[in-house]
Amino acid sequence: MENELSPRKVTKYPVDTFANQVDALVYTVDMETQEILFCNEKCMEEFGNIIGKKCHDLLEKVSVSSYLDSFDDIHWGEDVSEYMHSLSNRIYLFSEKIVEDYKKLKKVKVRVGVDVTTKKSSGNKSKDKNLKNSDAIEAILDATIEGIFVYDEKRKCIKVNDVASKIFCYTKDEILGKDVSNFVDQTSVPTVREILATGYEEPYEATMIRKNGEKFPCILRGKYIYLNNEKVRVVAILDISNVKEKEGEIVKLAFYDSLTKLPNKVLLKDRVEQLLTKFNRTNHYGGLIIIDLDHFKNINDTKGHFIGDRVLVEFAKRLQTLIRRYDTISRFGGDEFIVLINTEFSDRIKATNSIKEIAKKILKNIKKSFKIDEDEYILTASIGISIFDKNFTYDEILKCADSAMNFAKKRGRDNYNFFDSKLQLELERKAIITTKLRDAIRYNQISIVYQKQVHLDKKVVGVEALARWEDEELGLVSPNEFIPIAEESGLIIEFGYHLIEEAAKLLKTWKENHEKSNWRVSVNVSLSQFVKDDFIKYIENMVNIYGIDPKLLRLEITESFLLSNGDNAINKIDYLKKLGLSISIDDFGTGYSSLGYLKKLSIDELKIDKIFIDDILEDKNDEILVCAILEIGNKFDIDVIAEGVENSQTYEKLKSLGCQYFQGDYFFVPQTRSEL
Numbered sequence: 001m002e003n004e005l006s007p008r009k010v011t012k013y014p015v016d017t018f019a020n021q022v023d024a025l026v027y028t029v030d031m032e033t034q035e036i037l038f039c040n041e042k043c044m045e046e047f048g049n050i051i052g053k054k055c056h057d058l059l060e061k062v063s064v065s066s067y068l069d070s071f072d073d074i075h076w077g078e079d080v081s082e083y084m085h086s087l088s089n090r091i092y093l094f095s096e097k098i099v100e101d102y103k104k105l106k107k108v109k110v111r112v113g114v115d116v117t118t119k120k121s122s123g124n125k126s127k128d129k130n131l132k133n134s135d136a137i138e139a140i141l142d143a144t145i146e147g148i149f150v151y152d153e154k155r156k157c158i159k160v161n162d163v164a165s166k167i168f169c170y171t172k173d174e175i176l177g178k179d180v181s182n183f184v185d186q187t188s189v190p191t192v193r194e195i196l197a198t199g200y201e202e203p204y205e206a207t208m209i210r211k212n213g214e215k216f217p218c219i220l221r222g223k224y225i226y227l228n229n230e231k232v233r234v235v236a237i238l239d240i241s242n243v244k245e246k247e248g249e250i251v252k253l254a255f256y257d258s259l260t261k262l263p264n265k266v267l268l269k270d271r272v273e274q275l276l277t278k279f280n281r282t283n284h285y286g287g288l289i290i291i292d293l294d295h296f297k298n299i300n301d302t303k304g305h306f307i308g309d310r311v312l313v314e315f316a317k318r319l320q321t322l323i324r325r326y327d328t329i330s331r332f333g334g335d336e337f338i339v340l341i342n343t344e345f346s347d348r349i350k351a352t353n354s355i356k357e358i359a360k361k362i363l364k365n366i367k368k369s370f371k372i373d374e375d376e377y378i379l380t381a382s383i384g385i386s387i388f389d390k391n392f393t394y395d396e397i398l399k400c401a402d403s404a405m406n407f408a409k410k411r412g413r414d415n416y417n418f419f420d421s422k423l424q425l426e427l428e429r430k431a432i433i434t435t436k437l438r439d440a441i442r443y444n445q446i447s448i449v450y451q452k453q454v455h456l457d458k459k460v461v462g463v464e465a466l467a468r469w470e471d472e473e474l475g476l477v478s479p480n481e482f483i484p485i486a487e488e489s490g491l492i493i494e495f496g497y498h499l500i501e502e503a504a505k506l507l508k509t510w511k512e513n514h515e516k517s518n519w520r521v522s523v524n525v526s527l528s529q530f531v532k533d534d535f536i537k538y539i540e541n542m543v544n545i546y547g548i549d550p551k552l553l554r555l556e557i558t559e560s561f562l563l564s565n566g567d568n569a570i571n572k573i574d575y576l577k578k579l580g581l582s583i584s585i586d587d588f589g590t591g592y593s594s595l596g597y598l599k600k601l602s603i604d605e606l607k608i609d610k611i612f613i614d615d616i617l618e619d620k621n622d623e624i625l626v627c628a629i630l631e632i633g634n635k636f637d638i639d640v641i642a643e644g645v646e647n648s649q650t651y652e653k654l655k656s657l658g659c660q661y662f663q664g665d666y667f668f669v670p671q672t673r674s675e676l
Helices: 041-047 055-061 067-070 123-143 162-168 187-197 240-254 265-282 297-303 305-322 348-366 394-409 421-442 480-491 491-510 537-547 559-565 567-580 620-634 646-657
Strands: 025-030 038-041 081-086 090-100 107-115 146-151 157-160 204-209 215-227 230-240 286-295 327-335 336-345 368-370 375-377 379-387 415-418 446-456 460-471 475-479 520-524 551-558 582-588 605-608 641-642 662-663
Touching: 025 041, 025 421, 038 041, 081 662, 146 286, 162 204, 162 230, 187 215, 215 240, 240 265, 265 286, 265 327, 265 336, 265 394, 286 348, 286 394, 305 327, 305 336, 305 368, 336 348, 336 491, 348 379, 348 415, 379 394, 394 415, 394 491, 421 460, 421 480, 421 491, 446 491, 460 480, 460 491, 475 480, 491 520, 491 537, 491 551, 520 582, 537 551, 537 567, 559 582, 567 582, 605 620, 620 641, 620 646
Parallel strands: 379 415, 460 520, 520 551, 551 582, 582 605, 605 641, 641 662
Antiparallel strands: 025 038, 025 107, 081 090, 090 107, 146 157, 146 230, 204 215, 215 230, 286 336, 286 379, 327 336, 368 375, 446 460, 446 662, 460 475
16 A cells, blocks of 8 residues: 555646746855856856856956955855946846855855846836846746745745635735645645655645635645745645546546446456455455346337436446445446455355345345336346356356356346356366466477378378377366367467477478378367468478478368358468468368368368267268268368277278278377387
8 A cells, every 4th residue: 555655756747947037147156166056047148158167267257356355255144235246248236145055065155146237327226127026036926837835944835826826715815824734635734744844846646725625636846945044945736626537537438337337347357357366365255246137128118218227327326235335336238237246255155155145135126116207117137146266267257157147047037046066166177277278388298199190001191299288286188178278268379389390390300211201290270370470471480490391291270260261261271282281171070161162272181070980880960971071072182081980890981981091099099209
């Protein structure tokens, strides 16, 4: 939590440098070295950059008589009033004072000179000039966009400009003499006290109070200076009420529902993710409750959306009376509302029971009639609940609750339903697998094995690269389980590229092997990998780096590629074919609608899915489908390979149907690279 005494840095706002605004020479001299430490812009115009130069050098250049005497005659603590000097053929009325630098590092002389060349014969005219300069400074203060306060060492206001008077709704006389605390809201008093005590000079935010008691946000910046040998603090104040209002409007538009003023989807997601982060420390369970108003469409259709909206607003107000202030109610869209609960229980049973009570209260409360004008409306709701902990993602939590809500509808509505416990366990396992799989891929813990593919005469023609994963805690995880998770999480892209490179390395080692030099290596390519912009370039690099024959690298894609990517998939496949690679359509027959693409694509192989092979001996329909695929391959001059051949009977059956290529444990089980 941010220390309330620590000022919060904000964008800097400029404060006028008074020395550069007055029509007078202003400079300071080091009493020990007689070096000029500072000069204003007026001095620069008259004499150039004289900072760092000795007073003696300056006097020689401007030929000022008796200047040295006047300099040396001034002693510490003396107030020197006014006297004349001639500089650059002009007459200046000088006022000077020896002061101690407020940082207490050295003694300096401050000298201010007003040009009185045309008025040297009249002392009154010189005084008029001083008065005009004083008026000029006053005008400059009033011309700023900031309110300016000057406080003495007792924190009493001794000077204020018109802008400050207008900001705080006081007259100048009412402000003068008041303590700084009179204008600061109690919430900002500690911050302001700390600022004054430390002499902090950077801009900071504070809440101030107008004369009528209205509170408003400001940006303040102050600085201690010495004025007439007294330490004062000059403070510039900028009212940022309009800025804050606009910021608030933007936040409301971005994060809140315009009708009910409840958090919207964007803010809900942020709240869920914050809760998940908190659960990493607490191990608590949370609950996400989706509320869908039953048959709400009937109100909109019969009474109009204006009445429907008023009902939604009233329902939102009721929900707020049922939920703790630190839980979140969101309008998810239409007539769907979501309640996010931190149960504050580490025990799943207790967490579930607490959520159950909330669901019961919502169902009971919603049945109380809603009176809009002279009409009454009685509603019911279908509620879906997801119990979650730190191992879940926002999307998983939402999906679980939505599934439970749909099940509540199927059960007849006007009830609540928890996400099925069995499915919940599966989801938890999925979350664990995702985490472990990420590390396994990162640290190269996924094994690659190869299953040989044979011709009709059982002669090996190639191998398929397959992934195998055995975790210390989970044991052997099936590819049917972890591959879909890898695809969904995007991890398949990194692993897929690794798999392709391993295949290229293997082909390189076989180049000089008489038996294996013509074997091809088949690699499965995921959709998320295939659609990457750099996919083709990566394949091309692998071919060139390892110097392999591209036709021996066979990429297996599924029919879903063709269904979801259309012409884009065709263009990429055509390019890969031009590079010399061979293409196989995996799981052929499961996509149902890709046959039209066969005449457009240059495909080398169709792979009959295992689901058609498993029951081909008993199921006549499977036999018919296999025959159809073999006929398609024959007509289009495309090789057809049957995968998942587990026994001799299936092999003989497939041979009788005309199949010429096979893969399965009946011939070879998957082997490591060294076992091939």
